[in-house]
Amino acid sequence: MNLKLFNICVICAFFLGTVTFTNIASAQEKAADGTEKKFEPKETILEHISDSHSWPVLGNTTLPLPVILYTDKGLETFSSHQLSPEEGVSTIYHGTNYNYKLDGETVKVVDASGNVDEAATKKVMDFSITRNVACMFMAIAILLIVFLRVSASYKKRVGKAPKGLQSFMEPLILFVRDDIAQPNIGVKYARFMPLLLTIFFFILLNNLLGMVPFFPGGYNLTGNIAVTAVLSVIIFFVVNLNGNKHYWKHIFVPNPWWLFFIMIPVEIVGIFTKPIALMIRLFANITAGHILILSLISLIFIFKTVWVSPVSIVFVVFMDAIELLVAFLQAYIFTLLGALFIGMAIADHHEEHTEEVI
Amino acid sequence: MVLAQATAAVGVHGSLGGLGAGLAAIGAGIGIGQIGGKAVEAIARQPEAISKIQLNMIIAAALVEGVALFAVVVAAFF
Numbered sequence: 001m002n003l004k005l006f007n008i009c010v011i012c013a014f015f016l017g018t019v020t021f022t023n024i025a026s027a028q029e030k031a032a033d034g035t036e037k038k039f040e041p042k043e044t045i046l047e048h049i050s051d052s053h054s055w056p057v058l059g060n061t062t063l064p065l066p067v068i069l070y071t072d073k074g075l076e077t078f079s080s081h082q083l084s085p086e087e088g089v090s091t092i093y094h095g096t097n098y099n100y101k102l103d104g105e106t107v108k109v110v111d112a113s114g115n116v117d118e119a120a121t122k123k124v125m126d127f128s129i130t131r132n133v134a135c136m137f138m139a140i141a142i143l144l145i146v147f148l149r150v151s152a153s154y155k156k157r158v159g160k161a162p163k164g165l166q167s168f169m170e171p172l173i174l175f176v177r178d179d180i181a182q183p184n185i186g187v188k189y190a191r192f193m194p195l196l197l198t199i200f201f202f203i204l205l206n207n208l209l210g211m212v213p214f215f216p217g218g219y220n221l222t223g224n225i226a227v228t229a230v231l232s233v234i235i236f237f238v239v240n241l242n243g244n245k246h247y248w249k250h251i252f253v254p255n256p257w258w259l260f261f262i263m264i265p266v267e268i269v270g271i272f273t274k275p276i277a278l279m280i281r282l283f284a285n286i287t288a289g290h291i292l293i294l295s296l297i298s299l300i301f302i303f304k305t306v307w308v309s310p311v312s313i314v315f316v317v318f319m320d321a322i323e324l325l326v327a328f329l330q331a332y333i334f335t336l337l338g339a340l341f342i343g344m345a346i347a348d349h350h351e352e353h354t355e356e357v358i
Numbered sequence: 359m360v361l362a363q364a365t366a367a368v369g370v371h372g373s374l375g376g377l378g379a380g381l382a383a384i385g386a387g388i389g390i391g392q393i394g395g396k397a398v399e400a401i402a403r404q405p406e407a408i409s410k411i412q413l414n415m416i417i418a419a420a421l422v423e424g425v426a427l428f429a430v431v432v433a434a435f436f
Contacts, residue, residue: 277424284427333420 041298049220049290051130052105053080057215065134067107070125073097080128083107098124132227135219139205147201176200176335184339185346192342195238199231200335207286207327211320222330223287225279232275235338240271243345278337285330289323378433386426393418 054062064081074097082093083102090102092110098120101110107128109120146165153166162170181189181196209217221227251271254263296319299312397415401408 277428280428280431281420281424284431285423288427288430329416329420333417333424336417 039298039301039304041295041302044298045291045294048218048294049223049287050105051132051220051224053102053107053128053130054084055131055134065129065131067100067128068126069095069100069107070127071097072123131219132221132224135209135216136206136221136227138216139202139209139221143201143205172201173197180332180336180339184336184343186343186348188346189339192238192339195234196335196339199234199338200331203231203282203334204327204331207331208324210286210290211323211327220287220290222282223290225283228279228283231282231334232279235278235341236272236275238338239275239341239345242342244347246347246349247345274337274341278334282330282334285326289319289326293319293323375433379430382426382429382433385429386423389422389426390419393422 053067054064056062064079064084067076067078067080067083069076076095076097078093078095080102082091083100084090092112093100098109098117099112100107101116102108103116107124107126109117109124111117146169150166150169153162153164157163157166161167176197177189177193180200181193185192203222206221210220210222212218251267252264254260254267293316296312296315300308393415397411400411404411
């Protein structure tokens with residue numbers, strides 16, 4: 001009874017604490033600006049979803065990340081601190097080849113007085129280590145550490161029961177093998193297991209870390225269409241390079257020959273739309289989730305009253321639970337559909353007639 | 359455009375993109391509602407198969423939601 005009462009008091013204190021904390025935060029924002037700036041929800045949300053050249057650590061402190069530009073006159077590398085010494089201030093950096101200025105989040109070539117030189121900007125290729133890239137490297141490092149340890153402990157503990165990190169990862173790995181790879185690909189699933197495992201855990205880890213609101217997390221990698229495009233291009237190449245004769249026959253030789261004119265274009269478009277659907281599904285789900293949570297938190301700043309906070313925070317807790325489900329589900333669906341396409345590509349002739357193709 | 363003039367006269371703030379996203383939400387709602395309804399009926403018929411039915415329901419719901427989100431993405435960016 002005492003413990004239950006204590007728990008209830010702790011939870012109430014936590015919610016009251018969040019309420020007072022938002023009050024303090026809004027007061028600070030007024031003081032920093034001087035005049036009160038109207039809160040623009042669209043701008044704030046877009047800023048949190050898109051990439052940036054520096055990594056925000058806490059409040060206004062940011063870690064400047066390197067800007068790497070490949071111009072037609074050579075490679076240029078400098079710290080993004082030169083382009084933006086403080087939050088919101090953008091200065092012109094005089095590089096060795098051109099002068100650069102930050103416009104939104106893209107680096108543009110300017111002349112000495114600050115006018116953007118469009119023609120030169122088009123020729124500059126931006127290979128910078130932006131926040132998404134840096135966080136992706138961090139996620140890769142985490143994946144490598146975890147899985148190299150797990151595989152080392154499998155080698156060490158041959159025939160014995162799994163222990164520690166190994167026993168935590170084993171159900172997930174067996175889930176990918178027994179529920180995703182084996183039923184959809186068939187007998188030759190072992191060849192594609194590394195690909196499916198990588199895709200599943202990469203998407204899952206990045207989705208989960210994107211939901212963490214403080215320092216190393218809170219980045220929107222799987223909600224960046226370029227990243228999902230690369231993942232679906234990988235699936236595209238694996239499916240089409242492993243397609244056997246029956247796969248190509250199914251596409252180019254329709255069953256009654258007189259359906260030739262309509263079925264072949266439809267099937268060819270189908271080769272491309274399946275990976276494109278994978279790409280857009282993952283991108284839209286994750287980005288929509290982030291936008292939703294940011295909008296609910298922005299409600300507090302739009303109404304400018306502290307009493308909206310409990311309502312908003314309760315909604316955000318529910319949305320976070322749904323987003324957790326979506327993070328797992330989208331990783332599972334991407335991997336499942338990838339396995340399904342690979343299975344369709346390497347299927348044998350007998351299975352083609354008995355199995356229902358989606 | 360007639361629609362833009364009509365909305366301007368009435369005083370509705372929005373864009374065709376918002377309208378498109380709203381229609382997509384109707385489609386998603388109907389689709390996922392059907393999936394959920396049939397899944398619940400199937401569970402009522404055969405309660406031992408709950409976990410399989412639930413798994414398939416979630417997969418189908420994610421696929422339908424994917425289609426609705428295509429429409430939202432196209433509405434937002436075009």
